[in-house]
Amino acid sequence: MDELPIGRRVAYWRGRRKMSQQVFADRLGKSKSWVDKVERGVRRLDKFSVLYEIAVILRIDVQLLLGKDPERRTDAFSCIDQVEVQEIRAALEQYASMTVYFDAVSYPPPLSDMRKAVTHAWLTYQYGRYGMLTRALPKLLREAQAADAGYGGEQGKEAAHLLGQVYQIASSVLRKLGECELAWLAADRSMAVAQRADDQLLAGVATARVCNALVAMGRARPALELNVSIANRLAPGGMNDSAPDRLSVYGMLLLQGAMAAARFGDSDTVEDLLHGAHEAALMLGSDQNHYWTSFGPTNLELHRAAAAVELGDGGRAVEIHQGIPEPSFNGLLPERRAHHLLDIARGYAQLGDIAKAGEMLLRGDRLAPSEIRCRPIAHEVMSDVLRRTRGALPAPIAELAEQMGVGV
Template identity: 25%
Template structure:
C-alpha cells in the first residue's frame, strides 16, 4: 500500500481546525488562504505549499512543525535516531559550567579537525554519524574552551554547536535547533568573530523562515549584513554576505514579495561573480551555482513553478558539490515539476534526492509533501513509487 495515505499535512490541518471548532471558511478568512486552495489542501487534492502551511500556522498561532507532523517520531525510532537527541540536549546544557574535571580534552588541533569532519559529514548527508558524535565533542570542546579561554577554542566550540543545529534542523527538532543556535552565538561572542556573528544571524533567520515568520527573518538578514560590516573586507566576508542575500531571497519568495526576492538574488549574483565557487568557505556552498539553485527555489516559492523548472534546465551541478545540497535541490525541483503536472519527472527527482543523501531526504518535509502530492494525483506511476513510500514510512526500520 502507499505510504502516508492518512496523515498528510492536509489531514493534520483539518484535525487542528476541528480542534478549534472552526469551519473551512473561517480558516480561509483567518489565514488569508483562498477558500478553494484551503479545501483542496485539506482533502489532499493538492499538496500543501510552504506558503499555505506558514499562513495556516500563523493564523492558528501554532508552530509550523505541528502542522507538518515533525519530528517524524516513528521513523526516528525505527532508524535509532531518537536516542541520539537526548545526549545532545544534555551536552548543550553544560555550556556555562566551566571545565569538567572528569573530561581531559585533546589538543585543540585535534578538536578543530573533528569540528571540520562533522561539517563534512552533515554535508555528505551522513546525519546519523554526525548526530552520534556531536554530543561527546561538545562536552570535550566545552572543557577545552573554558580551560584555554582562547579565540580558537571558543570558535571550535561554536562549530560543534553549529553541527548540533544542523542535526536538529534536519531531523525536525526546532526547539533543539534554536537552543543550539543560542549556544553558537554565546561561543562566537567569546571568540569575538564578526563573520561568525553574521553566520549566526543567517542561521537564525532560517529558523524563522521555517516557522513562517518572514518579517522577523528579513530583519535578521538585515542585522546579519550589518554585523558583517564590522569584519575586515575579505573573500570570507563576501561569501557570508552573499549567502545572507540568498537566505533573504528565499524568505521574500515565500512571503510572495517578488521584488525583494529578485533584488536579493541579483546582489548575491554580483557577489558570486567576485568570489567564484566557494564551496568550503564555512561550508555554505556559496558561488554562482548556489545562486542558480536558489533562483529555482525562489521561483517555486513565488508559485512560478514553470519558470522554476525552466531555470533548472540551465543548471549544471559541479561534481564536488555536497550531497546534502544536491538532495535539497532535487527535492525543490520535484515540487516544481509536480505542480506543473510533470509527475514522472517529479518522481525521478525524488529518486535523485534520495540517492544523493538518503538520510536527509527521508526527513525532508518537501520530499514528503511532494510524495503525498504525487499520490493524490491518482495517476499511473511505477511500482518503485510504492517502494519509495514504504521507505519514507520506515517500513523496514532501517536507514538507507
C-alpha cells in the same frame, strides 16, 4: 549469517536492497571491480570509515556487517529517533562555561583533536549523512563545551570558534530533521560563542543559522530583518575587505534573506537580495566553501530556484534548474545537490508533472538518502506524488515510499 565473511555479508545486504554491483559501487564512489573483490574476499575491508559508508548506503547498522547484534534499530543510519533527540537536548543544556567558573576543567580535550572532529562533522553534514551525524553530536557537543571552558587566551578564542561551529552543525541538522526549537537553541548559542571567538564572519554565519531556524518556526519576517541587518554590516567595501571568506558569508546571508522573503511572498525583496548575492558571487568567481557556506555562482542559482518554488512559481524553478551547467552542479557537495533536487521535485509538483517530481526524489535519494528519507518536507512531496499518481506506481517510487514510511 554471523559466521559469514564480511564480504559475503556486504553481498547479502546489497542483494536485499536490490542493488547491482554497479549501482552500489557508484553510490560508494568505488569501482565495480572493487566491490566484486570485496564481496569475494579477495580485497580486505578493514577501514572502519569505509564500513560506515557501506552501512549508510545499505541502510543497516554497522554491527550487522561485523557479524554482531545491532545496538539500535537498523534504519538508524538514515534518520533520528527520540533517544538521539533527548541526548542532543541534554548536551545542549550543559553549561560548562558556568561550571568552570567554580571548578576549572582539569584536562580539556586537545584542540588538534577538536579541529579534526569538527571538520569531520561538517563533512558528514555536507555529504548528507544525518543519522551518523546525530549519533556523534552529543559527544562532540560535550567535548567542544569542555574545550571552550578549559582554555584561555588565544587558545580560548580557538576553542570558542570550534564550539560555535559545533552549535551551527547541530542547528543545521536538527532543522533538516524537523526539530526546529532545538535548532533555534543551538543557533542562538552559536551567536553568543562567536562573539567570544572574536570572529565577525563566524557571527555572520551563526546569524544565518538562527534565521533558518526562525523561518522553519514560521518567523520569516524577523528572520529577513536580521539577515539583512548583519549582511549590511559585513558587506565588502568601505572599512571591510573583499576577501573570499567575507564575500561567502555576506552572500550566504543575502541568500537566506531571500528565502525568508520568499516564504511570505515578497517577490521584490527576493529579487533585490538575489541581485546582491549575484554581485558577490561574481566577485568570488567560483563555488567555494569558506566557513562551510558552499557559496558561489551555482549555489546562487540553486537558491534562485528554491525561492521560485516558495513563491509558487514551479515553472520558473524548473527553467532555472534546466539552465544550470551539469559540471557545475556535479561539483557541489551531495547535500546541496540533493536539497536542490527536492526543491525541483516540489516545483514539478506545482506544475502537475508528478512523474518528474518522483524522478527528482529518486535522483536526490541516490545522492544523499537522508535528505529525502528524513526531511518532513520530502515526506510531504512523496505523499503528494502517491496521491496524484494515476494507475500503478512505478516500482522505484513505490520502493522509496515504503523505505520512507510514506503511504497514500
